[in-house]
Amino acid sequence: MKLLSSTNRYYLLLAALVFAVGSVVFYYSMGWALRVEVDEQLVNHRTATLNLIRRTGQLPTNSLGNELAVTPGPLPTQLRDTTFFDPVEQEQVPYRQLSFAVSSSQGAQWVTLRKSLLETEDMLGVVLAVMLTVLSLLLLSLGVLNRWLAHRIWHPFQLTLEALRHYNLQHQQPLALAAATPIDEFTELNQALTQMSTRLAADYQSLKDFTENAAHEIQTPLAIMQVKLEQLLQTEELPLATSQLIGDLYGATMRLSRLHQALALLTKIENRQFPGAVPLALDKVVENKLHLLQDFVDNKELRVERVVAPGQPPLHMHPALAESMVGNLLQNAIKHNHRGGTLSWILTPDYLAISNTGPALVGEPSRFFERFRKLNATSDSPGLGLSIVQQICRYYGYTVSYSFAAADSLHTLRVQF
């Protein structure tokens, strides 16, 4: 929910509550005031009537409808509520009445003065209606004002948000935020964010430097280990057990060295250290790589299917990265294929898809691209192939996706240019 609608919701809720309570209080206090007024009028009227009787000796005549009645019977002398039927309005109309005894020629008589409460009720209605209209108009205009203000006041915040959304640590550009905004809080926010991004960039840089240095420093000891083990292997008349031990060590060193190379390559791609992009015919790259991998294709008795749509994708890539991407995809398709399976590749101006047959995989497909993700945990491969593919795709703004067709158990990795 938006901040504005969220606060507006509370505003409305509170306003409705205040309105309701206020209206009730207003209605009753208004009613009470009017009634007091009517009562006062009735009392004044009584004084006037008594004076009149005293002066003239005449009882007032019942001139206008229900306003005045003279009756013989004894009546209670307080102010009372009553109703009469109004033939015009066709309904019972509330009245306030005051009875008092007077002595006249006909003996003791009771005069009842009445006043209709209908007018006051109407007035109450009008007042209430005007109140409500004014209040709702006020609310509405406040809402509109709020919205407009929000748009205006929150503008710097929206800009900040946009800048954050497009911020990428790897681009190594500082977070571009306005240093001063009309709102102090947003200025503070921008300052804090700028400081944070600077700190992040510094941390990232030092981490990257560390990784790079570590990668570089690992290289030499690895080369030494490999060379020394090889020298050791050349020693004449090595006992079988020793030679096997050295062989195992040598194999492990090789694995470590392959892992190191793959990680170094990933780091280099992440650091965008491959500026030399050239126009490239990807079908040739795939053909060449397949030719190099022919032994492995033959060994698994794979059938290679090739579909190249007319029209080359207009690709600009570093040749080594293109080769690495295609190589990893093909190796993947061979490695996870079964004997006598199919390896097919499709190249259109929009995408490259490489498919292989193979048993269905367990696990979340999006995680196949994670580093050190291996189908077979005991495999010698470091499990970086697809990470490298993904990283290369990211580098050039392509997307790589995995899909599985259960019908013909076909795994497809598709690079969308």
Next chain:
Amino acid sequence: MKLLIVEDEPVLRNALLEYLRHDGYVCEVADSYLQAHEKIKLYQYDCVLIDLTLPDGNGLDLVRTLKADGSRAGVLIISARAALDDKVLGLELGADDYLAKPFHLVELNARLKAIIRRRQFQGQHHLLFRDLSVFPEQALVLVRDEPLTLTRKEYDLLLFLLANPNRVLTKESIAEHLWGDDADTADSFDFIYTHLKNLRKKLQEKGVDNYIRTIYGTGYKLSTE
């Protein structure tokens, strides 16, 4: 055969020196750009091994100097594997071959021999080993003057073995020699076994036996006896 090894890492430099001397090369070493530069200006070498990352300069400048001087020396570049651009640049500058670090000594040896062979004899050279003669330019193998038919990979394997007689070739180094970066695709060690079995069988059919010995747990060796 005179070599210059330009490598700043002492352990690696000594290992190369020892290995190549054992193979009968006359070797000199340089541990810095300046020293290497001085040596290539003063002396003639048959081949120069250049590590590109030197503390006081870039090995590629040494290649430029050699080429500018019109040197006849072969050039083998050694560099970090992730530095893909160095390879292209190095070869463009006129280096004969490129080897990524870490490398196998046997691979280095094979590359070195191939460079020297190409440079010195312009393809007129052939390799002799016991009853085998190999003419690399024609990809022809003779066993006691009878041609031996080999597949491409068997031939590559034989040549690799011939470049390193009496040395143990690990399965890893053979796989990398035959398939390069694709060596870890799948079951490459099984392939080596298959290719070697076939090669042995073909040699056996021509009446030459026991040339290739298996060193259990590690690899194979071309035996001189």
